[in-house]
Amino acid sequence: MIRWRRGLQVYQRNSLYGHLLADIFINKSRGLTVIQSYVAALSKILTLVQFTSAYVNDYYYNLWLSRTKKLFRVSIKLFLSTCVLRILQPGLLCPSGKQIYSFWWRAGFIIFLMFYLTTFRGLSHRTYEVMSLLLLLIHIFIQFPVHCKVPSLNLPLSLPKYLTTFAAFVLLPLPLELSVCVIAVYVALNEGLDKVYDHLRAGNLTEVSDPSQTPWGMFDLSRLTTEFHQLESKTRWTQMMRGLEWGFICFAATYIAFWGNVRRRFVFLKLGKSVQARNQCETARRVRVCWIEAIVPSKVSKEYQRLLKANECLDVTEWIYIRSYESVTMLFADIVGFTKMSSGLTASQVVNILGSLVKQFDALCEIKHCEKLGLIGDCYYCVSGCPELFKYHARSCTEMGLGMCEILKSFNKVFGTEINIRVGVHTGRAHAAVIGAVRFHYDVYSYDAIIANELEQSGRPGWVHISQTTYDQVHKYYAAIPGPELTINREDAFGWARRVPEAVRIFTYFIEPGSTNVKDTLSKLISTSETSSSTSTADASSTSWTSFSLENITQKENEAVEDSRVAWKENYLPAEALADIQMRHQTNMLKLQRDIQLINDLRADPANHRLLFDHPPLTTVLSQFTDPEVEWHYHLHMRHAVGPSFVDSEKLARVCDALILLLTIGLITAGALVVNFQEITLVLFLVFFAIAVAICIVLCFTGTHYPDRIHSRFSLTIYNICTNPMAYEFILAVYTLLPTAVTLTFVRTLSAEYRSNEIGQMYLTFMAISIYIHCLPSSSAAWARGTSAALTLSSGFLGWNGQEILQAEKEQFCMTNKDMKNGLNMRNQEIIAAYEGAVSLVLIYLLSRISERTNKLCFFVHREAEIESEAAETAAKEANVLLYNIIPKYVFRDLERIGREDLSDRSSSLRYAVAHEMIAVAFISVSNFFSTLYREDREGGAASLRLLHRIICSFDGLLGNFKYVEKIKSIRENYLVASGLSQSRVQEESKNNAHMVELMLYCIMARDALNNFSHTVLSDDEALVSKIGYNCGPVTAGIIGTAKPHYDIWGDTVNVASRMCYTGSPGMIQVTELVREKLKHIFYFSYRGEFFVKGKGHMRTYVCEGRV
The missing domain is CATH 1.20.140 (Butyryl-CoA Dehydrogenase, subunit A; domain 3)
Structure with missing residues (x-):
């Protein structure tokens, strides 16, 4: 599977418009292997430059x-x-x-x-x-x-x-x-x-x-x-020379046009790929932000990510996000009777029922300016006044609680159930913090948060239980009756004095249900939902005709397909033929979707990279990149292996140019030698051709090698010298000037016995090839090509005037007294030749400039595509690291399979549920944290929360030692872990109880880690102790909600594990009898006794003493 995914990443990186490009230098290839790969890629290049749409x-x-x-x-x-x-x-x-x-x-x-x-x-x-x-x-x-x-x-x-x-x-x-x-x-x-x-x-x-x-x-x-x-x-030889001239000019034009067309199409496709990679990067970032906002409010997420980036070199325990608020209102709500009702339901039914309730709660929470904090089983809690400051936070939370009561009443009427809800609301100070390194979430911590929780637990079903501080702010708006007094134990100290326990008495009140404000809120909630749905419909209808979409095209093609199907039936085509035609139609539709997506991505590109076609980032005169870093990277790419090299690479273009130039020089040398075969010419022509072969070998060597693949020191020196930009231009100038040298040598050593017209035509043909050969190299700078062409033209004029090429004597006209050659005015003849040469020089410079700018634009877009691809991969990796820190990988894969991995779609509640038969669950509680360590007299409690963050992070750090154990969540000083939720991993293990053994070992290590933390960081009178409850059995795991969806587990097994924790002894791991039966051959268990467990009655419990 890992190899398959790596192969998929390579395909996505090297694919272009549905074609897999071959990296010519893959696996550190060099020499002939590179040339063979290059030739193979050239044979497929025509299919790459053809657009199917x-x-x-x-x-x-x-x-x-x-x-x-x-x-x-x-x-x-x-x-x-x-x-x-x-x-x-x-x-x-x-x-x-x-x-x-x-x-x-x-x-x-x-x-x-x-x-x-x-x-x-x-x-x-x-x-x-x-x-x-x-x-x-x-x-x-x-x-x-x-x-x-x-x-x-x-x-x-x-x-x-x-x-x-x-x-x-x-x-x-x-x-x-x-x-x-x-x-x-x-x-x-x-x-x-x-x-x-x-x-x-x-x-x-x-x-x-x-x-x-x-x-x-x-x-x-x-x-x-x-x-x-x-x-x-004209003789046959003259006609052959004219044919050679025509052939070379047509070949040169075709060669330049072909590579220019190929590279421009590569630029277009690579730019599209770059934009699509950027869109993937943005999508990964958006998914990452959405999942972060699932646990952290949007205002907090930006600051948290900034801190995460700034402290990426630090250990996670060395920094924490924490903000203090002096006045906020907190709400805790628990659905009464839900556990009993859900005991006889399937996993999907539980999630659907709870999801429908949570969806209504989320919508009400948004309307009432509350921030949802999370869902603990069937307990819903939120806060108002942070992180967004809101003046009427007490009234907002009160109406939120009353609205939840009304929602439960409506729910009971619709489904015929008898569940209810308890709501506790309290106003006070709070610290908003993100605690932990794994499955962290945004929560509030303070004594006042504990008071709000106590108000919920001591409340009446169907009523809103508020404190005195909340009552002082809302008594003008609601009818309230007195409630029971609450006593909260808290310990504070002044300076470095010893902590003094204090019992705080709180007056409470109950808000009568059925307030008119709540009815107004519910009617607003319903109208808002209807408005949002109608608005989305209107938006969809208004944009459907303006967007570049596939709907109209698909409709027309589907009509054509239907008509074709009728024709197929009339012609009685076999089923195989019909299936083949339908398959081709589906393939064409997929290609059409790909093409339209490419166009839409380029049009919607916020960076407007499509403007590169009009204004490439190059200077006007020398065609250098405007960014010096890009220019440096361009030359570095030509000399060193930086990323993959495909068939359009300029480095490989040097090989093709060198071979074409060698072929051209060989033809000129052979033709000149046939006509003017002398000993001196033979030696000179062989010397010129040997120089050409040597240069060709050097250029092919530098074009098919990289320094890290050259083992000879001499070869490496040659490579470094010849790949220098100025040295390369000089070598190429010598290479392209060799036809000029051959032509001039041919003329200077020519005997007078040859016919003038034939030699004249040959000279003109050779000079034309010598001039226009300078525009062939597409891997050279335009200024260098223009300079070389100017040297050829100058040499040609000197050769014309210095030798009697046409073997005609000058004559003097008595009437005009002008120098004539064959009856023509020589000076005017030279003016025409100079005019032709000047225009030819402009044409050569223009053609070379076109090739150079196309090459550099191709490199620039290729560089941008590589950068965007790497950024997309990096963003995906970062997103995955953070994503899998929030939600298990196997859960996200399931969400991708059902198409619900993107949380930006809030049109429907996210509901995902899986029933597990045998899962091990453990609650780990730092039972005396708030009674021993938490102090609000020091930084308002922020220093204590930093210690809690270190403790939770130490628990998180132990997860990497186990294969099956994973954290579900941490709730203040409580830590919930489970094992066996990843069924694919459990099925790989032959022993069914392996995940249960791992969870027990984790509990032992967590207890030891807490003890070690107490001994090394805290004093003896501040030692922390743990309570651990362990249970196993069936659970329902899933995700629900439209706002702040968390991965959680529900079921009687979870509730019993929680009771095992709260009824346990400090420092002990208390388990049920079922756990003891499954693990008694591996661990020692001692009988503790029977204890009353809420909802279960009396249960026999045991304590784990260690491994056998």
């Missing part, structure tokens, strides 16, 4: 709506940059006086501006999807007319196709499938039209004898002064 999918996109709008605007700006380029290109390259065809790009410029202005309206994600598709199609469409009018074979513009591809996959909110289809058509049209136009252009130009007569609409500007042999169609 359209509700969750729509809500997910709505949360990212701000990001969608920003990227949509960025796409428009980038498309506008291509418009500017296409408009400037003909003007820069064409000779003066020639007609330029730029209508489509000017029109596109205006259309894009209109799209941009549309984003200032509140649009939905679906609208942005449609607009993105239109925007992309328009951008593709306007490229082809100019492509056919002003082509340039020797200076092709690559920027539009790069922007189109990355915008379709990464920037625009288009589904991946749709983006693939659009780009596939775009590539086919681009290459197809280019090939067709090359063929037509070559045919037209061969027929021209005078270039000046050539129509500009069908004339390639790059052919103005070149010879016609350069007009040959």
Whole structure:
């Protein structure tokens, strides 16, 4: 069972949207084991990022709506940059006086501006999807007319196709499938039209004898002064290079889009999990508070929990909650005849009858400004004037007692019973305290509390017995008759003088029943109950249509199911098929409930963590966390094992990035080596590839290991160096600059025998890959990626200008005296290339920034989810510790099973009862505490209560030594324990009397503990003695009441154990004859005699002398 619960906790911690995430580094895995686990997790990643419900999918996109709008605007700006380029290109390259065809790009410029202005309206994600598709199609469409009018074979513009591809996959909110289809058509049209136009252009130009007569609409500007042999169609090698370029760009865009989509969905799901964990934490806290308030008033509970937190490092005996009140009124009420009536009833009947009475008492107590203190069997007691101060506390308690008498009369009429109630009310001073460490509760202690109890015991059934102090405050409102005088023995002293016993005489009175005030109170009670029920109904009706609930959806689906069932019956489907369909329907409904709960939790999140999607906690420029502690934890998480690492971990992303980069570098190196195979190039390319392999190994090593799993000192040093943030960025920069080095080496060592067009296309392809490879690593900072891309661009321009790549000689135009290359103005050509490079650099930085911020947001949400999960577990543990301190674990499990573990639901009385056949019960009383130790002349009695707290805590401390013994409650100086209530534990024991033996041993240890306390703490004349009564038999255990429900036991067995305690001798353990018969083989018993026991007559009793 323990292993199963641990497994459940692991599942709840590692599960995400119904899927169990695999911790890649579980069981201290490393190296190839980590890679294997990572590959296995990648194979299942598609199922993780799919939402089963359209509700969750729509809500997910709505949360990212701000990001969608920003990227949509960025796409428009980038498309506008291509418009500017296409408009400037003909003007820069064409000779003066020639007609330029730029209508489509000017029109596109205006259309894009209109799209941009549309984003200032509140649009939905679906609208942005449609607009993105239109925007992309328009951008593709306007490229082809100019492509056919002003082509340039020797200076092709690559920027539009790069922007189109990355915008379709990464920037625009288009589904991946749709983006693939659009780009596939775009590539086919681009290459197809280019090939067709090359063929037509070559045919037209061969027929021209005078270039000046050539129509500009069908004339390639790059052919103005070149010879016609350069007009040959593209070779197969050139087409392969263009295919490689397209393939890399599409792969890079897909790679970035895929991981971005995965991590954003992980962010959403982890954020939902974090919020749900916080809700669980709040629920655990609320349940904890409710159960604390079950024994401690709400005003006291906050202060008590504050003291509990402040003194958590201290022993429980070293601190106590205690407050003194000079004037309060206490009420004790005992139901007369209930024990006799309940003797012939079952456990559930006893609890139902007593529960119905207690429910009425609780409601009356709340109306009359009284604070319920507890229920001792069938004795109900409360106080008014504390902890909430109330001026008319005496009148409040008096009306409470009269109301209880009227409730009993009504109860007898309804059920035909003859039970009654005695009520005692007294006004005086009291100390409100929480005594004990186990099953503690809020109670009042003083001589005046004893007087109130004595008034109840000496009262008349059906009357309210009040003292003189109470009478002085209420005689104007009620008719009273004199009662018998009471004599209370108390001992006080002055200073350090010897205690002097004193007999205090108290005048008492009886309040006549049937007061009009009581009738008004009862009518108010009834009207209040009706109002609360009607109000709850109204509230439910008013909120049912506004809340995001499952009712309407469930109703529609149920109607559909009913219609389907009719169709099933008509088609005579077999029972197995019907059961399978119904099972799938139930599964879908459970998933729908989970989805709606997720949405409701995110919407109702008081911390508004959903705003993280709009405003992540990152700086604008460097994308660092605004909280330095989080930034430190982020780098610590990359270097050390802090929590589980799942498939979205940035540490594991380094492994994937390293392998992808190695594959790309290998392709470039192989292609360059095939074309330019020389000894020097072979050596250089092998050196570059060896460096790439070494870096890949290092990155994979750091990405699949943690320091605590590295045994070699050299490897640990390498790990510490390479995982340093700046060192990692430097290594990755070298890694991504290797394609640039290969490309430049390829150009510098190239022989002049190769065809210029093929080499030119190869150079452009390699440079494009070398530039855009910098946006691939998703585990790198955007500033580092931008810096590396800038170095590649600078090297590319130097390589272009420093080598005659196209093998064409510069020419001088006599008319213009401008430097030309293949008939084009070189300076203008460089301006266009620089413009393309600048926009490409912006695009690379933007893509890297998107990946970096998504990674960091994923880490932040993962960190918050882990913190909330740990907080939820800690809160649950703390709640359980306190909860099981109030109520037994097995009882709470039963309450969870019947759905009544939450005490915040006050709509019905909590009634829980279990009948036990053979339970051992013991009463332990510090019989002379109030007569020997309690003194109100020292701190008003607070010092004495601290001693009582230590005594009760010493009894509580003994419980851990026994398996079956548990405390039921402590009532002032009395301590009630029982054994055998946990039937699951008792059934595990082969001997039926094992729990009885343990309880007897506990009684002996408690007696010895009290004696030891007296000898070590108190003087000889203040020695405390115990009286212990022990009995066994059937009992009823349960919880009843709407306010302050306590776990208690009832029955004749409990009453007899109490009588055994009160009629026993000091220091003795008095037992019944039944106990002696069951334990005589284990313990010595001596016959004490027959004693009269109230309700039982004369009984033979024995005293336990010790073990045999």
